Amino acid sequence: MTPRGAQTPVTPSDPGDSLLQALVRRQWTHGGIDEIAMAEIAGRYGVSVGEVRGVVHFYAFLDDASGVTHDIRVSDNIVDRMAGSAELMALLARETGLSPGESRGPARLSFTSCIGLSDQGPSLLVNGLAMARVDAGRAAQIAERVRRGESVSRWPASWFTIEDNVRLPGRLLRGAFAPGEALGRARRIGSAALLDELEASGLRGRGGAGFPTARKWRLCAAAPGAHRVVVCNADEGEPGTFKDRVLLANHADRLLEGMAVCAAATGADIGLVYLRGEYRNLLDGLEGAISRLRAAGVIGDGFDVHVHLGAGAYICGEESALIESLEGHRGVPRIRPPFPVTRGYRGHPTVVNNVETFIAAAMVALNGPGWLREEGTPQSAGTRLLSVSGDCASPGIYEVPFGISIAEVLERCEARDTRAVQVGGPAGSLVPATRFDHRISHEDYSTGGSFMVFDDSRDLLDVVTNFTRFFTHESCGFCTPCRVGGALLGKRLDKIAGGGGTRVDVETMRQFAGVMRSASHCGLGQTASNPVMDLIEYFPEAIDARLCSMDYAPAFDLDAALREARELTGRDDPRAHLDRSEA
Amino acid sequence: MSVLIVDGREIEFEPPATIIEACNKAGVYLPHLCWRPDFSPHGSCRVCTVRANGREVAACITAAEDGMRVENTADDIVEKRKTLLSMLFVEGNHVCPACEKSGNCQLQAVAYYHGVTAPTLTYFYPPRPLDASHPDVVIDLNRCILCELCVRASRQSDGKNVFSIGGRGIDAHLVVNSETGRLGDSELDIDDRAAHICPVGAILPRRGAFQTPIGRRKYDIDPIDVAGDASEGET
C-alpha cells in the first residue's frame, strides 16, 4: 500500500488511465458495476474488492448493479427547482411508475446536484447525457420511451441540444488565435520572461480562490521531480456555475494551448483535464480538439494531454481531492502542506488551474501583460465570466470587467424586484439588496462565477435549505465537523421550516457553523455553513417568521417518529398523528 | 532545539514535528482521537483543534514552528471540542452503560475530560450493522467514529489491508476488504494490531469482555490526561 501522495513512477503511456476511469467505462458499457465486474477490475488494478467497493460507493454516478438501461437524474439546484424540476420529477415518476431515488431495476429516477444548466432548466441527465429545458411535453415523451425500454441512443439528437446563451462577450470570449501562436511566442521569449509577464499581468485563478497564477507556476517549476504535471480543473461543480461548460464547448483549443504554455513555463510533461461526469456530452469535442492540437504540434511532443472523467462528486473540484480522483481513489482531500505544486499527481509537482485561468494565460502569453491589465481593478486584473441564472429575463454568460457592481450586473441581465443574489454559489455569499453597490472583485465579493438571482417572491429559507442539503450530500465524510455538522444544520433548518423551531435552534446553528468554519479539513466544510449564516445575518425575518414562540422545543419530532408505524399499519387518519401542540 | 509556547508555558521540541508530537514528547496533554504517535497523521476527528499563532488548526497535521504560540485550553477552543465530541456521539449509537468498552473508551474519556456528559444534540439513530462472522473479533459499526486507526494499523503495522472506507458524507462507513465484505472472510488475525487498536468499542476481540469490572478500568482510575491513549488489548 503506497501512502497517499508518495511519488510513484509514471510511464508516458498510462496517465490517461486509473481504477476510476475503468469503473466509469464499465458503468457506460454495462450500466453499472456488479460484484463480478468489481472483482475483475480489482484484479486488473491490483487492489482489493473492498477498495473498489469504497470507490464505487463514493461516486454518485457509479452503480453497484449492472444492466441499468435508463438512468435519469434531475438537476436539483434551487434554480432548476424554480424552473419546475420538482414538477418535472413528479411527472416523470407518475408516467414511468418509478419511485425517485428508490428504484433498483433497469430504469432509475433520482435527483442529482446541479448539472451546470441553470440558465436553461429544468435540466436532467439521461445515462450521463444532458438535456435542457425539459418541459411537460418533453417529459411525457421521455417517460413513454423509458416505458417502452427504447435505447437512449435512438432518442432524437435534438433533445440533447444545449444553448451557449452568451449574452455579453468580452475580450476573453472574443479572443482568438491560430493553433501554436500563443505557445510559439511563449517559447520565443522563454520561460523566465513568460513568468514575469504573467506576474505583471496580475492574473489570478478563476476557480474561486484567486491565487496568483504566476506564483503557482513558479513554485511548480522550482520543485524537484522526475515529472511535472499540468491539470485543468474542469469539474465546475459549484451550483449555478456553467461558464466552463461554454468555454469547453467553444474554446477547447485555446484551453489546451494554455496548458501547453504552462508546460513550457514549468517544464511539465504530463497534461490532464478533469472533466466532470455531468459534462460527458463535451468529451467528444474535447478529444477532437486534442487531436487537432496534436496534429498542429502544439501538444504531443514532450507534453501530451489526456482527459479523465469525474463521476458525480463536487468535492473532486477541490484540488487535492481532484488529484486523488485522478489517481483513481475516493475524492478525499489530502493533508496540506505539502501542496500540489510540490507533491501532486502521483507525488509529482502539479499545477491545478481552472479552465478560464488557462485561456486567460494563453491570451497573456500571446499579447503580453497589458492585455489583461486594460480592464479590471489593480488587484483584480481583467474580466470575469459570470454564470447568471434565476429570476432575470436574460440568464446566460456575461463577461464583465472586475470591479463591476452587483447592481450593474442585475441591470444587464434584466432582473426586477431582486431580493437577494447568491454570489459565488452556495460556498459564496447571499447578498441582500442593501449591498448591491458592492463589487465583483477579489477585494470585495470574489466569486468562481456563479450569480443566482432571487426576486421578492422567493422564500430564502427554502433557498438556504437547498444549499445546505447540497453540501450534506457532497461532503466526502472524512472529517467530523463537515460530515456531522452539515447534517445537523439540515435537521435544524427542517425543524424551523416545519414551524417547530425556536431561538435556541438559531443559536445552535451558529455553534455548528463556528465549528464547521474553523475546524473543517477543507474548503467544503469551511464554507458549507455560509448560506445559513448569511440568512441569519441579512434576512433574520425569513427565520423569525417561522419560529414558534417557545424558547425551547424538542428536536425529536414525535409525529415523524410514528411515520414507520403508520406505514406498517397503513394508517394515515388524524388519530395516527400526534398533534404538536399536545406533544 | 526549538520552542513552542503552549498556554504560556515554553516547551522544547526537535523539528520537524507537528504540534501534537511536540506536546506529547513534552508531556503536555492535547486531546485527540484519530492520532497515535506511531501512525501517519490523519486529521479527521478534529478534536485536537488548537489556536496556533491566532489560527485554528488541527494540531496533528500542523507543523510546530519555533516561537509558535499555541492555545490548548482557551474557553472557545474547549467549547468547539465539546461540540465536535457531541457530534461524534450523536452520529452513531453510543449506549455507554451497555458497552463493554466503557471505562476503557477514549471517546468517553475525552468527553469526560472536557465535561461533556449528556449530549445536547439530536441523535441520528442510524441503522448500522454488526459483523460477528470472525471467530475472534466482532465489529459493531454503531460505535465507529471513522478514525481509521484500524485502516492504518492493518496497512502500516500488520502489512495487510483489511479495512477501507466506503460511502460518503454522513453515510461514510468502514468496509472490510474481503470478497464477501465480511470480517470472517478477511485476512484479519487476532494477533494483528488492527484487531486491538480501536479507541472505541467498534472492533472488539471476543472473550475479553468484562474481565476488568466496571469501576476498575483504565479511565475509572485516572483521567485521560494522566492515563493516556486507550490501551491496545484491553476491554
Ligand SMILES: Cc1cc2nc3c(=O)[nH]c(=O)nc-3n(C[C@H](O)[C@H](O)[C@H](O)COP(=O)(O)O)c2cc1C
Ligand atoms: C469544495 C471545493 C470545490 C471546488 N471546485 C472547483 C471547481 O469545480 N473548479 C475549479 O476550478 N476550482 C474549484 N475549486 C478550487 C480548487 O481547489 C483550486 O483552487 C482551483 O482549481 C485552482 O485553480 P485557479 O487558481 O485557476 O482558480 C474548489 C474548491 C473547493 C474547496
Ligand code: SF4
Ligand atoms: S470538510 Fe467535508 S469535504 Fe472537506 S474533508 Fe472534511 S468532510 Fe470532506
Ligand code: SF4
Ligand atoms: S472501527 Fe474503530 S479503529 Fe476502525 S475506524 Fe472505526 S472507530 Fe476507528
